[in-house]
Amino acid sequence: MNRRILGLETEYGVVVVPQKGHAGDEQLPTVEQAVKLMFEATPNAFRTTNHFLPNGGRLYVDIGSHPEYASAECDQLADLVANDRAGDRMVQDLADIANARLVERGVAAVIHVMRNNADSFGNTFGCHENYSAARDIDFEKYLRTLTALLVTRPILTGCGDLVTEPDGTTRFVVSSRSEHIATTSSADPTKNRPLVNTKDEPHADRSRWRRLHVISGDSSMIETTTALKVGWTALVLDLVEAGGSIDDLVPHDPIAAMRTVNRDLRGRATFPTVGGRAMGAVDVQREILARVRNRVEPADASSSWVLELVTRSLDAIAADDLERVGTELDWVLVWRLLQRHRERTGAHWGDPSLARLVLSFHDLSPRTGLIDRLRAAGEIATFCTSEQLAAARTTAPATTRARVRGEFLGWAAQHRYRATADWGHVRLDKPTRSQIDLPDPFVNHSDEVQALFAELS
Amino acid sequence: MEQIHRRTSRSADPAPPEEPPMPPPAVAAQGLDSILDDISDILESDALTFVQSYSQTGGQ
Numbered sequence: 001m002n003r004r005i006l007g008l009e010t011e012y013g014v015v016v017v018p019q020k021g022h023a024g025d026e027q028l029p030t031v032e033q034a035v036k037l038m039f040e041a042t043p044n045a046f047r048t049t050n051h052f053l054p055n056g057g058r059l060y061v062d063i064g065s066h067p068e069y070a071s072a073e074c075d076q077l078a079d080l081v082a083n084d085r086a087g088d089r090m091v092q093d094l095a096d097i098a099n100a101r102l103v104e105r106g107v108a109a110v111i112h113v114m115r116n117n118a119d120s121f122g123n124t125f126g127c128h129e130n131y132s133a134a135r136d137i138d139f140e141k142y143l144r145t146l147t148a149l150l151v152t153r154p155i156l157t158g159c160g161d162l163v164t165e166p167d168g169t170t171r172f173v174v175s176s177r178s179e180h181i182a183t184t185s186s187a188d189p190t191k192n193r194p195l196v197n198t199k200d201e202p203h204a205d206r207s208r209w210r211r212l213h214v215i216s217g218d219s220s221m222i223e224t225t226t227a228l229k230v231g232w233t234a235l236v237l238d239l240v241e242a243g244g245s246i247d248d249l250v251p252h253d254p255i256a257a258m259r260t261v262n263r264d265l266r267g268r269a270t271f272p273t274v275g276g277r278a279m280g281a282v283d284v285q286r287e288i289l290a291r292v293r294n295r296v297e298p299a300d301a302s303s304s305w306v307l308e309l310v311t312r313s314l315d316a317i318a319a320d321d322l323e324r325v326g327t328e329l330d331w332v333l334v335w336r337l338l339q340r341h342r343e344r345t346g347a348h349w350g351d352p353s354l355a356r357l358v359l360s361f362h363d364l365s366p367r368t369g370l371i372d373r374l375r376a377a378g379e380i381a382t383f384c385t386s387e388q389l390a391a392a393r394t395t396a397p398a399t400t401r402a403r404v405r406g407e408f409l410g411w412a413a414q415h416r417y418r419a420t421a422d423w424g425h426v427r428l429d430k431p432t433r434s435q436i437d438l439p440d441p442f443v444n445h446s447d448e449v450q451a452l453f454a455e456l457s
Numbered sequence: 458m459e460q461i462h463r464r465t466s467r468s469a470d471p472a473p474p475e476e477p478p479m480p481p482p483a484v485a486a487q488g489l490d491s492i493l494d495d496i497s498d499i500l501e502s503d504a505l506t507f508v509q510s511y512s513q514t515g516g517q
Contacts (some may be wrong), residue, residue, distance in 0.1 A: 011516040011517065013511065013513050014513060015507070015510050015511040015512075015513070016510065017503070017506065017507050017510045018506065018510070031512075031513050031514075062516055062517065063514075063516050063517055064513065064514035064515055064516040065513070065514060066513070066516045068516075112507075114511070119511045119512050119513045120508050120509060120511040120512060121511075121512050123512070123513055123514060123515040124515050124516070125513070125515060125516030125517065126516060126517050128517070189517040190515065190516070190517055193517075215517065336489060337489060337492075337493070340489045340490065340493060341493055341500070344490070344493065352504040352505040352508050353500040353501060353504045355504070355508045356499065356500050356503075356504035356505075356507055356508055357496075357500055359507065359508065359511065360496060360499060360500075368496075368499055370492065370496065373492050373495060373496075374492060377488055377491065377492060378488070379488045379489065379492060
């Protein structure tokens, strides 16, 4: 896998649920009030809800009162998965503190944080992926490649969801987010949501890099699904950068094809491609896999791991043998849970207990959510060790710019200096020193920052 | 009332439930059963309230 900067930005949903003892006419906190209460627990809450963190990540409130965590810049899959999960823990910690305050105030309600992509009324929010890419490769080439990949990628990386069709029936779909994608590319991620957001914000020297900003993916819960989603996409970008092409696999109508893929759990329903073939999701992904294997040398263990899981997943789906990837792919596990619940209870697809079960899969609370239970029971695969997950809460990835920023912020907090940071710079505000620019996200050391440490420690 | 994206009706539902276009896979049930047992109260007692409470402005 080529060395590139990888990142994830996760928007969380928030739900305030009345508890036993709640009077029917008692006003519950709104989502906005709940999020405000959560962020009161962060440092300098009186000044800002935007926090760059010693682990290299960024925690803030985004459009629509969504808590959002942006991972540190990572160039290793394990670092990215661990840093991303650290964001979940931090946001849930804020919810725990806010819930304790609700109890103190006698409010019979609980705040839940959901790592998913839609509320119960079809309002959507995202988990955005970032991939650094060379500026000297035509953006349209990247765009065609990503379109060919992303329309069918959900058969591997979807989180599974229940949706209501126009005729009122309820249906299981592979991906939650796919239902809300309206076009292939756009700079408007709220009204005309694309596969790829075309905004050009590299957060680095723009003469050398661009940032490919994928916004069509689901918020993955299982570590292996997260690693597969990002690692597989990175390998396909490697293919393009090695001179390969999958342009002929772009569907004639990408959005219509995406809806088709989303309703076909077997990955077989076909759609026409610009190359003149009728192909299904498994066909397309297998063809991409063959070209990647032919052109890209899997020089590291992560690449080999990704290629093995893509191969095994496609084989399992094609053979109707989902159990072979039942602990590794989000949508397969959700499907298994729903099926088993229906077998046990006789619930039909529209029963609220099924919708609640899906939401439990995305609920970050250890008390009401599933993910910690599934991990403890060995029902989900893992990609990181417990030690890696714990360390990622406080320590930035060692191999990128995030290390410089993380160490700077940790040092400033330790000495009670006032500091600010952004992706491309750090600055000491009190005592005042000049801003230090960090234009290269691949550089994990700064002589200027080290000089500051030597001067003021 | 806005249409609920995830269907939440119970047995009074007049429309027949739709089966996804795939035969149910053989489920290795024992591990999942203990998980489902563990959260049975959550699924049965407050499911409708929880689902209907989840309403948030869209994001990006």
